[in-house]
Amino acid sequence: MAVTLKEVAERAGVSRSAVSRTFTNGASVSDKMRRKVEKAARELGYSPNALASSLTTGRTKLIGLVSNNFHNPIFLQVFDLFTRGLQDRGLRPLLVNLTDEVDPEQSVRMLRQYSVDGVVVASSTLPPGFAKAFRDAGVPVVHSFGRYSSAPQVHVVGIDNVECGRMAARCLVDRGYDHVAFLGGPESATSTQDRLSGFMTEMSTHPGIRTSFSYADAYSFDAGRREMLRLLKDTPAQAYFCGDDVLSIGALSAVIDSGLAVPDDIGIIGLNDMEMAQWENINLTTIHQPIRQIVTSSIELMVAMLDEPDRYPEARIFPCSVVERGTLRPVLKS
Amino acid sequence: MAVTLKEVAERAGVSRSAVSRTFTNGASVSDKMRRKVEKAARELGYSPNALASSLTTGRTKLIGLVSNNFHNPIFLQVFDLFTRGLQDRGLRPLLVNLTDEVDPEQSVRMLRQYSVDGVVVASSTLPPGFAKAFRDAGVPVVHSFGRYSSAPQVHVVGIDNVECGRMAARCLVDRGYDHVAFLGGPESATSTQDRLSGFMTEMSTHPGIRTSFSYADAYSFDAGRREMLRLLKDTPAQAYFCGDDVLSIGALSAVIDSGLAVPDDIGIIGLNDMEMAQWENINLTTIHQPIRQIVTSSIELMVAMLDEPDRYPEARIFPCSVVERGTLRPVLKS
């Protein structure tokens, strides 16, 4: 079926090496030779077999793109950015869905069978064990949207969730609320833990403000709505920092359905600034996570590691910022 | 770095063929030999190189997953289902983003370089030329969410968009509206054309009902909102069939912001039944597209084609149905 290098060589009347060389750049080939080979190749419709060449060169240009976040709309954008960014650099993403995988070894084996040149773990909820397992197998790894650690064992690109918690707290304080709360995602997610920790730390410097927290059992609309409905039965806070935007929108719908007004009765601030947050019928005040920059930086880091596999692990943390929309009351004038 | 078959052979004191055979099933190996080899392999941490073996076997188990729909949330679910379904069958999805690719040849070349065993085109907006180009290159192709044609040149799995248009029209007629309209996605998308065609055909059997149509310039919230705002300036219809759910939600927000009530002043019916459609703050009446079944069937078809590449092309069309929620007034009692 497919045309091989040998056939091109025969047709052009040259050696196989000559053909090989015209298709690998940096090799020494005369112009005359190149023209002859290219002509034959064109006539035959030849294109080199990347997998065969990977055997000798040791590079497949395949990158494992590993994730378990297939329910959060921001990840569609993440996949879009990753696939395009990798393609632009001549790399090919091999998509791996870890949704119901628990054993890192299993995934490591699979990706090794395909000799991926590197692995991008794109997930805010996957335990760090997965990224480590890949690294231990000697594969360059970047953990995007991973947990910031002061002693990273693998390259991490993302945001400082603790700082985001603090930022949300400050934001609520500035607006003069005197009863605030954190409505987190699942307690087990590292992102939830960090956001809570930052939020509580900051609030502890404002002892006059009543502060509480609780968890939804998933980063989903339903979970956010359910938890908010539960909170509304008792004495709700005046403003909530929700674990992410999807959760916020669920909470928002609960508040509105209960006949309360946003932001007058209850304020809400989310996190992520997903596309939907700016839809006019949602108009969510939220903390912007610079997704595009995170992905771009992850790819650059990955590319750098392909040349320098033992690069010393670093954490690249991008600042977030509050995007003012309609779900929090304005800042108090001082 | 990686352990090779040869090293395992040496350690086990057997020939390389013996090792190869213990790892390819269906090969004849004695129990004693198998045990010896497996022991050595385990000790060395060997796992066979899938790419090297593909050279001789001619199968990579790589499937190109090609799409340009990275902005419609239903495609996140589509990717989730595809990746898991393919993985479960031992196949690996190589994700290709065709967002800004115009030349099919380019993509064909790329996928051939990686010797994919097959290609799944998962897109409702990609012109059929792409699927054809893959088929012409001799690669098994399934076009999921593609256009239904009575003379398909490649396997198509999806819905009958013309019938969906008719269904939407009937649905509006049943509710007694006497001025209805289609608010489509981009005119160039085949899905838009088909939905409009079905809608108008059905409406033509109800000459007493005023019928019109217009297009939004993308399948997006903003485009839907913009077009609806434009329509509201003049004499809007009583009910709109919107090109898809995202468009519907944009239109919905325009209607509400204009101080009109849904469904009392204006009714809306969407298409897709994406997860968000059932969120309480949206509660969109829409036509359900059986995504899960379409993906499952696509994968089954792909697997079948791997064994029988020249399989006669078929179209697998799944029925859709109206999901009654809150954006259309109830059916008139007769």
Add this chain to the structure above:
DNA sequence: ACCCCTTTTGCAACCGGTTGCAAAAATGCG
């Protein structure tokens, strides 16, 4: 123990490329 048949094993060629090395061709220069 012998013969015949079946199963298991190893050899060697091959899959589609790359690459070190030495020979051949081209080039520069006096």
Add this chain to the structure above:
DNA sequence: CGCATTTTTGCAACCGGTTGCAAAAGGGGT
């Protein structure tokens, strides 16, 4: 034009596996 130097080319081995074939080993029956 001849010689030294540089560039281009082909040979052959190799990357990590698979597989047809023939030889070796095993098994059963007498």
